[in-house]
Amino acid sequence: MSRALPTHDAALVALLLAAHPHGLGGVSLRGMPSPERDDWLAAFRGLLPHGSPCLKVPVNVSEDRLLGGLDFAATVSAKKPVFATGILEAADGGVIILTMAERIPDAAASIIGEALDRRTLLVERDGVTRECRVHYSVVALDEGIDDDERIAAGLAERIAFRLNVRDLQGFQAELDDWDDEDVLDARQRWSSVQVPDAVLQHFSQAAAAFGITSLRGDLFMLNTARTLAALAGDSAVTEAHAATAARLVLPQRATRVPAEAEPPPPPDTETQEEEKSRSSAKDIPDDILVDAVLAALPPDLLDQLAGSMPRSRQGSTGGRGGPATRSRMRGRPVGVEATRQVGGARLNILATLKAAAPWQSIRRRDERVSALELRPSDLHITRYQDRVETTTIFVVDASGSQAAQRLAEVKGAIELLLNDCYVRRDQVALIAFRKDTAEVLLEPTRALARVKRSLSALPGGGGTPLASGLDAARQLADSVSRQGRTAAIVLMTDGRANVARDTSPGAEKAEHDAMNAAKLLRATGLRSLLVDTSRRPKPRARKLADAMGAGYVALPNADASRISGTVQRRLAS
Amino acid sequence: MFPFSAIVGQDDMKLGLMIAAVDQSVGGVLLFGDRGTGKSTAIRALASLLPKMRAVTVCPYACDLNSDHCEASHCGVDRSKRRDKLMPVPVVDLPLGVTEDRVVGALDIERALVHGEKAFEPGLLARANRGFLYIDEVNLLEDHIVDLLLDVAASGENLVEREGLSVRHPAKFVLVGSGNPEEGELRPQLLDRFGLAVDVSTPSTVAERVEVMKRRDAYEADHAAFQRKWSRQDGKLRRQVVKARELLGSIKVNDSVLEKAAEICIALETDGSRGELTLLRAARAYAALQGADEVSVLHLKDVAHLALGHRLRRNPLDESSAGVRVERVLAEVFAE
Numbered sequence: 001m002s003r004a005l006p007t008h009d010a011a012l013v014a015l016l017l018a019a020h021p022h023g024l025g026g027v028s029l030r031g032m033p034s035p036e037r038d039d040w041l042a043a044f045r046g047l048l049p050h051g052s053p054c055l056k057v058p059v060n061v062s063e064d065r066l067l068g069g070l071d072f073a074a075t076v077s078a079k080k081p082v083f084a085t086g087i088l089e090a091a092d093g094g095v096i097i098l099t100m101a102e103r104i105p106d107a108a109a110s111i112i113g114e115a116l117d118r119r120t121l122l123v124e125r126d127g128v129t130r131e132c133r134v135h136y137s138v139v140a141l142d143e144g145i146d147d148d149e150r151i152a153a154g155l156a157e158r159i160a161f162r163l164n165v166r167d168l169q170g171f172q173a174e175l176d177d178w179d180d181e182d183v184l185d186a187r188q189r190w191s192s193v194q195v196p197d198a199v200l201q202h203f204s205q206a207a208a209a210f211g212i213t214s215l216r217g218d219l220f221m222l223n224t225a226r227t228l229a230a231l232a233g234d235s236a237v238t239e240a241h242a243a244t245a246a247r248l249v250l251p252q253r254a255t256r257v258p259a260e261a262e263p264p265p266p267p268d269t270e271t272q273e274e275e276k277s278r279s280s281a282k283d284i285p286d287d288i289l290v291d292a293v294l295a296a297l298p299p300d301l302l303d304q305l306a307g308s309m310p311r312s313r314q315g316s317t318g319g320r321g322g323p324a325t326r327s328r329m330r331g332r333p334v335g336v337e338a339t340r341q342v343g344g345a346r347l348n349i350l351a352t353l354k355a356a357a358p359w360q361s362i363r364r365r366d367e368r369v370s371a372l373e374l375r376p377s378d379l380h381i382t383r384y385q386d387r388v389e390t391t392t393i394f395v396v397d398a399s400g401s402q403a404a405q406r407l408a409e410v411k412g413a414i415e416l417l418l419n420d421c422y423v424r425r426d427q428v429a430l431i432a433f434r435k436d437t438a439e440v441l442l443e444p445t446r447a448l449a450r451v452k453r454s455l456s457a458l459p460g461g462g463g464t465p466l467a468s469g470l471d472a473a474r475q476l477a478d479s480v481s482r483q484g485r486t487a488a489i490v491l492m493t494d495g496r497a498n499v500a501r502d503t504s505p506g507a508e509k510a511e512h513d514a515m516n517a518a519k520l521l522r523a524t525g526l527r528s529l530l531v532d533t534s535r536r537p538k539p540r541a542r543k544l545a546d547a548m549g550a551g552y553v554a555l556p557n558a559d560a561s562r563i564s565g566t567v568q569r570r571l572a573s
Numbered sequence: 574m575f576p577f578s579a580i581v582g583q584d585d586m587k588l589g590l591m592i593a594a595v596d597q598s599v600g601g602v603l604l605f606g607d608r609g610t611g612k613s614t615a616i617r618a619l620a621s622l623l624p625k626m627r628a629v630t631v632c633p634y635a636c637d638l639n640s641d642h643c644e645a646s647h648c649g650v651d652r653s654k655r656r657d658k659l660m661p662v663p664v665v666d667l668p669l670g671v672t673e674d675r676v677v678g679a680l681d682i683e684r685a686l687v688h689g690e691k692a693f694e695p696g697l698l699a700r701a702n703r704g705f706l707y708i709d710e711v712n713l714l715e716d717h718i719v720d721l722l723l724d725v726a727a728s729g730e731n732l733v734e735r736e737g738l739s740v741r742h743p744a745k746f747v748l749v750g751s752g753n754p755e756e757g758e759l760r761p762q763l764l765d766r767f768g769l770a771v772d773v774s775t776p777s778t779v780a781e782r783v784e785v786m787k788r789r790d791a792y793e794a795d796h797a798a799f800q801r802k803w804s805r806q807d808g809k810l811r812r813q814v815v816k817a818r819e820l821l822g823s824i825k826v827n828d829s830v831l832e833k834a835a836e837i838c839i840a841l842e843t844d845g846s847r848g849e850l851t852l853l854r855a856a857r858a859y860a861a862l863q864g865a866d867e868v869s870v871l872h873l874k875d876v877a878h879l880a881l882g883h884r885l886r887r888n889p890l891d892e893s894s895a896g897v898r899v900e901r902v903l904a905e906v907f908a909e
Contacts, residue, residue, distance in 0.1 A: 023793070063670040070682070079686045106756075110710055111669045117613070122668040124675035127682045127694060154710075154756060157608045191794055197783070204782035213775040214609030218786050358682050359737075361689035 003232050006174035009248060010040055013161045014171070015178060016227050016248075017137050018047035019186040021095065023223040024160040025116050026138030028101065028151055031165025033143070040168050041097070041139070049180045053094030055087055057112075059103045063125075066111050070126035072354050083128050088115050091136040101140035101151045109152035112138065116158045146479060160220040162252040186230040193229045194236035195222060206246050206289040209258035217253045221245045246289040258290055336380045351380035390488055391427040391444045391480045392417070395473045397493035397533065398434040399464035406533050407460045410492045413531075414455060417490070418448045427485070429476055430454060433469030435462035436503040440472060444480060463505060466497035467513035470548070474521050481526075488527045491550065494534035495541030518548035529553065575792055576799070577618035578806035580611055581784045582776045588859070589771045589879050590619050591810070593705075593747055595817040596858040600768025600851060601726075601748035603711070603759075603883065610773045611785075612751040616707050619749070620664040621807055624815045626703060627657045633695045634702040634742050635660060663704030665697050665746075669713070676721055677733050678740065693740045698731045701746040711750030712759050719763055722748070726766050768851045769876075770883035772896050817861035824857050825867040833870045833906070837877055840902045843884040852880040870907070877903055 006012050013027050029037065045054055057066070068086030075082045087096065088111070096112070098104055104112075115121050115134050123130040138159055140151050150156065203221045224245035225237045234241070336351040356378040394414055398407060418428060428451050430442040441454045470491070477487035497510035501517075521528065528550035532541040537554035545552035580587065589602045604612040628635035638657040667676070674680075678696035685691065697706070706722075708714060714722075725731050731744035748766055752759070764770075776782055792799040831853070838849045856872040865872070882895040 067670050075682070075686065081682050081686070106713065107670070107715075110713055114669055114709065122666055124668055124671045124697060126672060127674060127679060129675070154608070154753070195790065197787075200783045200786050201779065203786065204779045207782065208779055213607045215611070215775065215782060215785050216609035218782055219789055222786050222790060358680060358685035362685065362691060 002234050005228060005232050005244075006171075006178075008171045008174045010163050010168045010171035011174040012228075012244065012248065013163055014040065014044040014047055014175065015183070015231055016161070016224060017095070017139075018044065018049075018180070018183045019231055020190060020223060020227040021093075021137040022116075022119055022135035024137060024220060024227070026095075026140065026159045027161040027163055028140040028142050028156060028159055029163050029165060030142040030144065033141075034165055036168040037141070037165050039172060040163075043172060043175055044095075044139070047175070047178065047180055047183050048095065049184055053091050054097065055091050055094070056097045056099060057087055057104075059098075059100040061087070061104075061108055063107065063111065066108060067121070067123045067125060068128075068130065069123075070128060070354075072357070076357055081126075081128060083130065086121075086123070088112070088121050088134050088136070089132055092132070092134045093136070095137055095139060098138060098140045098151075101142045101155075102144035102149045104152065104155075106152050106154075109155040113152075113155045113158045146482075149483075156252075157214060157216060160224060160249055182231065185233075186227065189230040189233070190227065193226045193234070195226055196236060199225065199237050199242050202242060202289050203246070206250060206293060207253075209290055210250055210254035210293060211256035212250065212253045213255075214253070217249060220249045224249055243289055243292040247292040250289075250293040254293065257294070352378050355380055390486045391429060391477075393429045393431060393444075393473055393476055393480070393487055393489045395431045395433070395438075395469050395489060395491045395493075396458070397464060397466070397469065397491075398432045398458055398460045398462075400434075400461045406535070407458075410531075410533055411455050411458070413492075415452060418451055429480075431469060431472050431476065432458055433465050433472070434460065436465055436468075436499050438465060438468040438472040440476060444476075444485075463499040464493075464497050464510070465499035465501075465503070466493065466495075466510065466544075467501045467517040468499070469493075470514065470517035470521055471501070474517070474524060477524060477526050486527075488529075489521070489550070490529050490531065491548075492531045492533055493541065493544075494532060495530075495538070495544045496534070514544065515547050518544055522547065522549035525549075574621060574800070575614050575618055575789075576803035576807050577615065577622050578810055579788050579792070579799070579803045580615055580618065581788065582781050583611060583615065583773065585771045585879065586612070586615050586773050588876075589769045590615060590749075591622070591814065591862060592769065592855050592858040592876070592879075593749070594619065594622055594814050595861055596821060596854055597745075597747050599854045599858060601750075601766065603749075603764070603767035603770040604751040604773050605754050605759075605770060605883075606773030607775050608753050610775055612773055613709050616709075616749050616751060617664070617666075619705065620661065622811050622814055623662040623664070623704075624811060624818075625659040626662050628660045628703070629655050629657050631655070634699050634744075635663065635704075636743065637703075640743075663701055665701040665704065665706050667697060667706060667708045667714075667718075669710060671697070671718065673718065673721065676718060677731060677735075678742075679733075679735065680738060691737060693733070693738050695742070698725055698744040698746070699742055702742075702744050704746055705749050706746045708748070708750045710752050710756070711763070712752040712754070712756055716760075719760060723762055723766060764883055765847070767883065769855060769879040771879060772882065772894065813862060816864070817858065820861040820864070820866075821858065823866070824860055826853060826857065827867065830856070830868050830870055830873060833873055836906050837873065837902065838881065840906055841881055841885055841899065843881055848881050848884045852877060855880045874903055874907060 006015065017024060017027060029040070031037065048054065064084075064086070066086050066088055068084055068089055071082045071084035074084070098112070116136075116138065119133065119135055121130075121132050121134045138155075140155070140159065142151050144150050156162075200222065203218050203225075207217045207221070221242075222245075225241045228241040228244055229235075229237045232241070359378075394417075396407075396410060396414070414430075427444040427446050428442070428448065429440070429444040430451055431438055431440050433439070441458065442451055445451065473489050473491070477489060480487040496507075497514040498507045499505055500509040501513045528548060530541060530545040530548070530550045530552050532545075532552065532554040534541065541554070542552050577587070577590075586604055589604070593599055593602045604616070606612065626635075627638065629638055632655075638655060675696050676698060678694055678699055681690075681692040681694035684694075708722075725744050726746070726748055729743065729745040731740075731742050733740040733742075750759075750767065776785065788799075791802075834849050834852050834856075838852065841848075843849075852873065853868070855876040856868050859876050860868045860872045863872075878896050878899045882899050885895050885898060
């Protein structure tokens with residue numbers, strides 16, 4: 001008896017997570033809050049067996065709320081350490097909902113991901129050691145708008161599914177026939193579901209075909225397929241289950257589109273023999289999973305992958321572990337620190353009292369006083385973290401007016417600058433403009449080798465759409481600063497424009513547009529520098545620099561190392 | 574615990590960990606690489622490969638009965654009355670979100686509150702003494718914790734001066750770390766503390782991936798049965814480690830091998846002599862694992878990428894990975 005499963009992805013994901021919460025990690029649900037999103041959450045909760053915890057985690061959750069810690073009030077009144085259970089421990093057997101998941105700090109995301117992986121929580125805090133089982137899944141409400149606002153990569157990796165709020169419509173009708181009883185039945189059946197070896201083979205082939213390195217993708221597919229079979233009441237995973245599993249798990253992990261005529265790897269002989277004894281899935285054609293995944297890939301992603309564009313996000317996910325300086329007053333509080341000198345820092349009263357509390361009885365006995373006894377060693381200050389990461393955006397004029405030799409010099413100069421960026425751990429982005437448009441060749445990245453590569457591949461020639469170049473720089477700088485980084489722009493041009501914003505030729509309109517674009521750039525207040533690359537500097541470039549509020553450097557016959565030196569000085573000041 | 578021997582492929586990773594198990598003086602292992610390649614699994618499985626050690630029964634630092642470091646202040650038991658017993662070698666996890674007081678040890682809160690006494694409660698560094706300290710996502714560890722570790726890892730001793738306590742205790746451990754380079758690089762000082770570094774990547778063949786899925790699936794279905802199935806294999810590896818430890822002292826290192834090691838390090842322009850020393854120690858442990866009675870240049874060649882890959886000067890514009898650069902140099906050095 002095989003029961004028909006829903007076909008709607010959102011309905012399937014809700015059922016899957018309810019039926020096998022801890023083997024699938026969870027789902028990231030991208031999109032703004034909406035009635036559909038609330039409906040989905042409500043439906044999902046409705047599927048969870050009675051009594052399953054369902055806890056919301058706010059974006060500013062602290063480590064001690066996640067992991068648990070010493071309950072200060074209870075400890076003092078009970079005169080022995082009392083541990084306050086953290087959210088993760090309380091969520092055992094249920095679900096945690098991460099609100100604004102794209103803003104969750106990396107440290108918290110790592111803790112959540114680590115517990116998903118190990119299914120055990122290890123706490124070493126405030127004098128308490130604790131190890132407990134935590135089986136839970138995560139619903140990450142990702143409200144990022146831009147491509148670069150995403151949940152931390154380490155967490156996304158440990159979550160099997162991804163849904164978009166856009167695609168929720170109509171899921172409810174398909175869940176009408178399902179309730180928590182069905183989910184409990186599926187949990188019962190789960191471990192007895194057979195998975196034919198051929199299916200495993202197909203999973204691994206499909207994962208490899210889409211360039212997925214992490215083996216978690218393979219395991220998620222396996223667990224998904226098995227859960228689908230359990231929900232449908234099948235004794236073994238079928239071709240349809242396998243295809244659905246691939247469709248739900250692989251698209252968000254794909255890094256490339258499989259080549260058309262890839263020869264199938266030689267089948268494992270042992271696998272074939274075992275296959276004969278089972279029947280349900282041995283006939284899966286080789287590429288059925290690949291097809292299922294291809295059909296589920298969003299069209300723009302497909303274009304992007306097929307064009308083998310560099311995956312711009314990989315190197316810059318949230319700037320994890322990037323340089324951050326500890327400031328005594330500014331930035332985001334990241335913790336407390338014991339100190340004996342508070343000068344210039346912010347005293348953390350709670351932590352200070354907490355440190356003093358255990359000592360009170362000892363100190364009182366020593367000195368026979370009854371007031372709160374504070375010692376310098378109790379003092380704690382709040383630590384702040386102030387990000388000073390800079391993203392240097394190079395905007396390169398690659399038009400015909402830049403003679404080939406000048407362009408080569410500019411490339412050389414940028415390469416030298418990259419070395420400095422490496423030393424400072426800065427990020428670098430690259431924009432080039434030529435013919436009738438500007439192109440972001442490289443999104444902000446720290447992978448400097450890639451900058452070098454796209455730089456050397458940069459062709460020259462064509463018109464000069466200066467305005468478009470400036471616009472592109474402003475937009476990129478804007479997105480950089482929204483991520484909390486500082487952007488600096490280095491524009492390398494001779495200041496001559498002959499293609500307007502609307503791509504029409506003609507110097508007059510083009511220069512007018514360029515001036516406008518420059519003024520807009522000035523309004524952003526960004527640090528910028530114009531490097532005049534014309535052979536004989538003319539007032540034109542200087543005027544442009546003034547309009548954009550940029551420093552100006554003329555480089556008649558300068559060599560690459562001089563350009564580099566000057567730029568560095570100007571941007572530093 | 575997933576059995577060590579059941580990990581599919583990943584020979585470098587396994588070799589690095591085995592070498593660290595044979596000779597602690599090699600100085601720890603760093604596993605850096607793609608997500609989802611079994612780094613944490615391998616390290617957590619390491620514990621089962623380690624032969625038990627003798628340690629004083631009541632000592633919070635698991636001291637050796639004959640060790641000079643073990644003082645009565647550790648456990649309050651007179652030296653003549655101490656006994657020792659066989660104990661598993663500690664493999665201590667430094668979890669994310671760990672607080673400083675749990676790393677170095679701090680005032681025992683319960684005793685302070687209830688009895689009003691000052692007592693030291695040893696932390697994770699104490700528990701890791703004579704064993705392994707594992708840091709997952711080592712590149713995300715908070716800076717002030719890294720500072721603590723750097724100091725203790727170098728001196729083998731933990732000095733606690735806080736909250737009115739003044740305690741000094743042995744903390745000799747092998748640092749084992751794992752992380753994903755995409756999430757941030759490691760501070761050079763911390764990188765330098767690791768003797769060996771392994772570049773971990775995903776198994777490249779479909780057959781291997783299928784095998785990984787099968788084993789993981791079997792493990793999740795029934796942990797105990799799976800462990801039983803692999804216990805013989807694990808036992809074999811454990812005996813290999815024991816035998817290698819016994820051999821270690823008697824393994825000869827010829828001058829020609831020393832010269833070759835120096836040659837490799839000069840060609841790779843590694844900083845300082847730590848690279849050379851680690852290379853030789855790793856090669857010796859490797860030779861011991863193979864049951865050889867002397868280190869050959871081939872042993873050097875096989876472990877060079879583990880011992881030296883992370884010691885190369887960075888060249889931001891050289892795209893080739895450290896492994897490739899080491900290989901290039903090895904090909905040159907061994908061509909002569």
